[in-house]
Amino acid sequence: MSVGCRIKRNFQRPPKELVEAFRGIPVANIDDNCGRIAAVDASIYPLNPKARLLGTAFTVNAPAGDNLLFHKALDMAQPGDVIVLANKGSMSRALCGEIMSSYAKSRGLAGIIIDGCVRDSYTLSQMDFPVYAKGVTPNGPYKNGPGEMNFPVSFAGIIINPGDIIVGDSDGLIAVRPEYAKELAEAAKAYHAGEEKQMEGILNRGEWPRSWVDSKLEEAGFEFVE
Numbered sequence: 001m002s003v004g005c006r007i008k009r010n011f012q013r014p015p016k017e018l019v020e021a022f023r024g025i026p027v028a029n030i031d032d033n034c035g036r037i038a039a040v041d042a043s044i045y046p047l048n049p050k051a052r053l054l055g056t057a058f059t060v061n062a063p064a065g066d067n068l069l070f071h072k073a074l075d076m077a078q079p080g081d082v083i084v085l086a087n088k089g090s091m092s093r094a095l096c097g098e099i100m101s102s103y104a105k106s107r108g109l110a111g112i113i114i115d116g117c118v119r120d121s122y123t124l125s126q127m128d129f130p131v132y133a134k135g136v137t138p139n140g141p142y143k144n145g146p147g148e149m150n151f152p153v154s155f156a157g158i159i160i161n162p163g164d165i166i167v168g169d170s171d172g173l174i175a176v177r178p179e180y181a182k183e184l185a186e187a188a189k190a191y192h193a194g195e196e197k198q199m200e201g202i203l204n205r206g207e208w209p210r211s212w213v214d215s216k217l218e219e220a221g222f223e224f225v226e
Contacts, residue, residue: 003148004146004147004148005145005146005147005148006148006149006151007069007072007076007148007149007150008149008150008151008162009076009150010150011150011162011163012163013056013078013080013081013163014056014163014165014178014181016080018165018178018181018182018185019054019055019056019080019165019181020054021181021182021185021186021189022054022165022167022176022181022185022188023054025167025185025188025189025192026169026171026192027039027167027168027169027171027172027173027174028171029188029189029191029192029195030167030174030176030184030188031174032188032191033184033187033188033191034174034184038158038174038175039158039172039173039174040113040155040156040157040158040172040173040174040175041156041157041158042172043089043134043156044113044114044115044132044133044134044156044172044173045132045133045134045172046130046131046132046168046169046170047118047121047124047125047127047131047132047133048124048125048126048127048128048129048130048131049170050170051111051127051128051129051130051131052130052168052169053082053110053111053113053130053132053166053167053168053169053173054110054165054166054167054168055080055081055082055109055110055111055165055166056080056081056082056110056163056164056165056166057081057082057084057160057161057162057163057164057165057166057175058073058076058077058078058081058082058083058084058149058150058162059084059086059149059150059151059152059153059160059161059162060073060083060084060085060086060147060148060149060153061086061147061148061149061151061153062085062086062087062095062145062147063087063088063144063145063146063147064087064088064090064092064093064116065087065090065092065093065095065116065139065141065142066087066141066142066143066144066145066147067085067095067096067100067141067142067143068142068143068144068145068147069145069147069148069149070083070085070095070096070100071100071143072149073085073149074100074103074104074107074109076149077104077107077109078108079107079108079109079110080108080109080110081109081110082109082110082111082112082113082166083104083109083111083112083113084113084153084155084160084166085112085113085114085115085116086115086153086154086155086160087114087115087116088115088116089115089116089134089156090116090117091116091117091134091135091137092117092137092139093116093117093137093139093140093141093142094116094117094118094119094136094137094138094139094140094141095114095116095117095118095141096112096114096118096119096131097118097119097120097123097124098120098123098124098127099120100112101120101124101127101129101131102127102129104129105127105129110130110166111129111130111131111132111166111168112130112131112132113131113132113133113155113166113168113173114131114132114133114134115134115155115156116133116134116135117133117134117135117136117137117139118131118133118135118136119136119137119138119139119140121136130168132168132173134156150162155175156173158175160175161175161177163178164176164177164178165177165178165181
């Protein structure tokens, strides 16, 4: 099999209930429980910030500006999959727009994330279908290959594997390995509940415990001067 022109037909997807465990949990709180270093680079943003993303990674590694394997992924991906297109961060060409995104939605895919550009940006911003990208350009793509499908990819600062759980909201994206998912979902959900309790205290009573700030200042060796 030629490295650089490989298509893996099948990979193990996590159980649906494991994926659903992350529904409604902010990406920030998931990242808070991953050492705050696990999120995708901030250059990748949602075209429609209101569209929430949750699904299973279906990875595509393609040359800059080429979407041949992306088209094949649209036909091979299963409902609930997120197409993860690693395009080397190239801003030269749009890899998809309204037509491909609409087709992906019609097939029940969960979303598209691209380390590169899209076009038809206004339409994508109005669609109830999550598309994340690095930028926008009217320049269209080439369709020549090579590329790889359903192998690990380097995507905007992190490694994403086929079958990883992809979570996205208006803040950004994070990928979760299935073997850590149950523990992480429970921890992130508890963390989010704690933040909601803090907000309840602020909004209803104007209370927010602040003693920890002075403790940290003292620990770091700060001193007050007049």
